[in-house]
Amino acid sequence: MPRVSLTHDNEQVAAVLEEIGDLSDLKGENPFRAVTFRAAARAIRDLREPLRVLMEQKRLSEIPKVGPAIAEAIEQLLTTGTAKRHEELKAQVPPGLLMLLRVPGVGPATARTIHKTLGITTIDELEAAAKTGRLRTLPKFQAKTEENILKAIGSLRQRTGRALVVDARAAAAEMVAWLRERCDPPQMVVAGSVRRWRETIGDVDIVVAADAAGPIMEAFVAAPGVERVIARGDTRSSVVVERGLQLDLRVVPPASYGAALVYFTGSKAHNVHLRGLALKKKLLLNEYGLYRVGEEKDGTPIASRTEEDVYAALGMDWIAPELREDRGEIEAAVAHELPDLVELGDIRGDLHAHTSWSDGRDTVAEMAERARGKGYEYIALTDHSVALGMTKGLTEDRIRARNVEIEAVNRRLAPFRVLIGSETDIRASGKLDYDDRLLGMFEVVTASVHSSFAQARDVMTKRILGAMEHPRVNAISHPTGRLLEKRDAYEVDLEAVIQAAVRTKTRLEVNGGPERLDLSDIAVRRAMEVGAMLVCNSDAHAIEELDQMEYAVATARRGWATKESVQNTMALTELRRHLEGKG
DNA sequence: GCCGTTTTCGGCCCGACTGTTTTCAGTCG
Known part of the structure; x- marks a missing residue:
């Protein structure tokens, strides 16, 4: 997930570098060049100083992945507003191809092929070609691919352009x-x-x-x-x-x-x-x-x-x-019967956050200190499981190594408590990404779907319900997988999930990531009606993102959630009791 | 394009999954 950059400049530069990566891919240059530009963009989003200051102090090269070429591009962007490399690429790549990348399932290679062979440069043209069966004439394109592209364009069109x-x-x-x-x-x-x-x-x-x-x-x-x-x-x-x-x-x-x-x-x-x-x-x-x-x-x-x-x-x-x-x-x-809504101030801790052990930016200590600074009593650090290779998911050795660090922080910050957590993948097969022995190493397990979003509704529902039945799974994170204005929720019987939450005492997360807000307010309302318990989480990948709790609580409030229905309004001792029994 | 040495160029977080393929390329996270 893109982070919020420190300054406007930083964000602008990061965005251009990312686009250079895309354009370079579309042109068919060495793919690792694009990887580097994107990595540099990410490093800039992670910066805690304004780029302009770094430039003035001639320290741009201190940024990871920023070498002579990217440093030059950054300087150009900050002084003139444009970068030579960016302008050149834009001149060489047909406008519109960048738009094609926004269609899920269409990457640089596909975009290049359909442009070269069919001359397509817009989403409209792509849709027309898919509808008339012309895409099928390309190598490695069959009816199924055509169908998937049409579906993807359809959901792209449903987006509203709202902020x-x-x-x-x-x-x-x-x-x-x-x-x-x-x-x-x-x-x-x-x-x-x-x-x-x-x-x-x-x-x-x-x-x-x-x-x-x-x-x-x-x-x-x-x-x-x-x-x-x-x-x-x-x-x-x-x-x-x-x-x-x-x-x-x-x-x-x-x-x-x-x-x-x-x-x-x-x-x-x-x-x-x-x-x-x-x-x-x-x-x-x-x-x-x-x-x-x-x-x-x-x-x-x-x-x-x-x-x-x-x-x-x-x-x-x-x-x-x-x-x-x-x-x-x-x-x-x-009727004077409005619910007594949960408030931000009721939240005693955060039960979903990442550190630099997986794909987060900040260390265990930094996350813990900021959480304590917010007045929390605890935070569960839930780094990713192994299936998410890209996010440096934790192996058993690294779980143990992280535990050593967590224990040291806990000694130092007591009575504040870092809970040993995991965001464990629910694989396509429905199997959890860790076996029971490894799951037993965690105090808090939140399970989530990060792959195979296109599964049939009954398969996906069974997949998630199966995870909820597991005694070590305390919660389901971002239960529908939607990304606002970007990706639809996967097909799932949400009513069955909400019912199962009550039956299995598995908590449903209200994820505060502003692009997720998942569960949605509507689903929260339903959860309240049937008595399911929630947990409001930030899903922070950096210390500032712990503030995303605000969005989780607001979404819960929109769904009429009360303090009693949100688990992390509990004090630590009470929470621990619930975690042991499940819940 | 950057990095880190194996100091001058080879490797680049990588595993799951899909749709197309009889062995893999492309996409996603």
């Missing part, structure tokens, strides 16, 4: 910081789907309460990073920033702040339902306040200043933004 919540939050935070610095409005909040923690974001809504809108609008459209101004008005402006993300700013009078917040937080369905409810009470709700019908033009609102006021005036409890999807939260609020 991941992590990217939208970053863009929103940058803008909010800028506006605070320039104008410091008394009240400002990011509303909309960002505030509701939806898993993907269409656009970002920022609501500000101020008497004079002029200065803040001015600052908004002049913010760094604004690529295009769509609209600039007295109460509302819209701009487009990087990657096409749209930011809307609404300025409302301070007296209307609460009502505006309700209105701009949404969801639309929630608002429609609320307004309908208001009408039944002969009230009218708009973005300025709650009024008696007929008085909205010149009357004083019954409520408007805070959200709490507005909900209370409608005879209901305040509703957490994560619940505002019109999925029963309004009825529950009227």
